Amino acid sequence: MSALPGKILLGVNVDHVATIRQARGTDYPDPVEMALQAEDAGADGITMHLREDRRHVVESDIERMARATRTKLNMEMAATDEMRDIALRVAPADVCVVPERRAELTTEGGLDAVAQRGRLAELIAALGGAGIRVALFIDPQPAQIEASARAGAPAVELHTGGYAGARGGAQRAELEAVADGARRAHECGLLVNAGHGLHYENTAAIAALPQINELNIGHAIVARAIAVGFPRAVGEMKKLMAAARATR
Ligand code: PXP
Numbered sequence: 620m621s622a623l624p625g626k627i628l629l630g631v632n633v634d635h636v637a638t639i640r641q642a643r644g645t646d647y648p649d650p651v652e653m654a655l656q657a658e659d660a661g662a663d664g665i666t667m668h669l670r671e672d673r674r675h676v677v678e679s680d681i682e683r684m685a686r687a688t689r690t691k692l693n694m695e696m697a698a699t700d701e702m703r704d705i706a707l708r709v710a711p712a713d714v715c716v717v718p719e720r721r722a723e724l725t726t727e728g729g730l731d732a733v734a735q736r737g738r739l740a741e742l743i744a745a746l747g748g749a750g751i752r753v754a755l756f757i758d759p760q761p762a763q764i765e766a767s768a769r770a771g772a773p774a775v776e777l778h779t780g781g782y783a784g785a786r787g788g789a790q791r792a793e794l795e796a797v798a799d800g801a802r803r804a805h806e807c808g809l810l811v812n813a814g815h816g817l818h819y820e821n822t823a824a825i826a827a828l829p830q831i832n833e834l835n836i837g838h839a840i841v842a843r844a845i846a847v848g849f850p851r852a853v854g855e856m857k858k859l860m861a862a863a864r865a866t867r
Pocket of ligand 1: 632634668695715756776813814815816817835836837838839
């Protein structure tokens with residue numbers, strides 16, 4: 620089994636900067652400009668989801684980000700031929716494969732890596748051949764984790780939406796599921812990332828899990844940045860993640 624990651628990384632998802640731009644069809648605010656501010660404030664990577672409906676991030680954002688990043692770009696995408704070809708052209712460091720339904724407000728559930736293993740294996744091989752590290756976004760269930768490993772994924776991103784949306788005892792049970800999932804994924808030799816629905820109050824418990832390499836956080840950071848600016852919003856999240864990891 621590989622060593623546990625020492626420090627925990629923060630990938631800042633800037634999709635919702637683009638949401639504000641697209642709401643008015645302007646050319647501001649610029650998600651790339653905000654991403655560079657996030658990097659200056661300590662972000663370890665930038666995440667952008669190029670949705671099939673282009674509701675926030677558009678192709679030129681991904682292209683500009685890939686050129687401008689001083690950390691690394693993680694492109695979230697559906698498992699389609701169109702997205703595979705864009706990823707091969709743009710060559711982000713990382714791709715996170717997500718399920719996508721057109722009417723959803725945000726990514727609602729994890730991929731079904733069990734049912735789609737063959738198709739995902741082909742995509743992982745095609746992107747991996749171009750030096751792109753692929754993570755599958757899955758619910759923290761043993762069958763999904765094991766299917767991801769069998770499909771050849773080097774990494775998974777465990778869906779924390781169930782944990783983020785639950786309260787009380789149900790939330791403790793969801794946290795246990797993420798903790799068990801992180802252990803199982805690490806045992807399977809996978810790099811373990813996590814994200815979705817994380818904010819300033821609920822992130823510490825996830826950041827404390829020793830197998831987690833990176834958290835991808837978007838909505839809460841963009842929302843906080845409206846009040847205090849991007850550098851402080853990112854700095855506060857980095858600090859609370861590092862503190863949670865240090866006291867585990
Ligand atoms: N990880 C994945 C795979 C996602 O699809 C999203 C949402 O785009 C996030 C993380 C970030 O979620 P949030 O915006 O709730 O922080």
